[in-house]
Amino acid sequence: MRIVSSFLVGLLFGFGLVVSQMINPAKIIGFLDVAGNWDPTLLVVMASALVTTLIGYRIVAIRSRPIFDTEFHLPTNTVIDRPLIIGAAIFGVGWGFAGLCPGPGITAAAIGGVAPWAFVAAMLAGIWARRFVKV
């Protein structure tokens, strides 16, 4: 059930990315280009997703455990440390260069030609390379 539910949630998440056009790098770059022809679409997507999640998580919290697992798997680290800030800064630069982040990259790969595949392959290399850098 965990596998089927993960697939369906991935599909739903992907629908959200497609409907909101977040799989289109031109939309992402249009949002990030605040000094150009600014496109606030991403801000609305994020606000809508955030409000939905904020309310939904509070409803989920009524349960003591998830439906198909014995416990919730939540991050325990609460320290704002160097890897967090340096990593987020590097991530942001890459996001600007590509106009894609991990979810949209995978989703765009299905229909977007060679460029999203190059993005995803490089992203996997980046994830893998992280193991070898000590910070």
Next chain:
Amino acid sequence: MLMENFTPYSAAIGGFLIGLAAVLFMAVNGRIAGISGIVAGALLPVRGDVIWRLAFVTGLFLAPLVVWFATADRPEVVFTHPLWMTALGGLLVGFGARMGGGCTSGHGVCGMARFSKRSIAATATFMTSAILAIFVLHHLLGV
């Protein structure tokens, strides 16, 4: 004309679907719907913890094909930057997301919805660095 590309209605609906997916994932599997974390866990596997990750990624991948089939319109994917820049971006995205413990979904949506201080700091940081990167590329270097 300013904001000529703004698509607020589809953005609000799409954002709602993303949020709904994040909530369902927590309700059903008890996990944060952070894509970079899900992918990383499949790449550096732990026994019994891989297949659900691949299932999630498969769902993400099939979504635009389903939409394309259902609406008969191929969703737009337009790259305005050169291929090498897209690939370099992918490398930085993967590396940075792992170092920073999350990406737009994990920190930007799920973490912020939990009022995580780390996620708020990460989101503010990557938004700033992404806007700066685009400013330098477009307005200083003329890419």
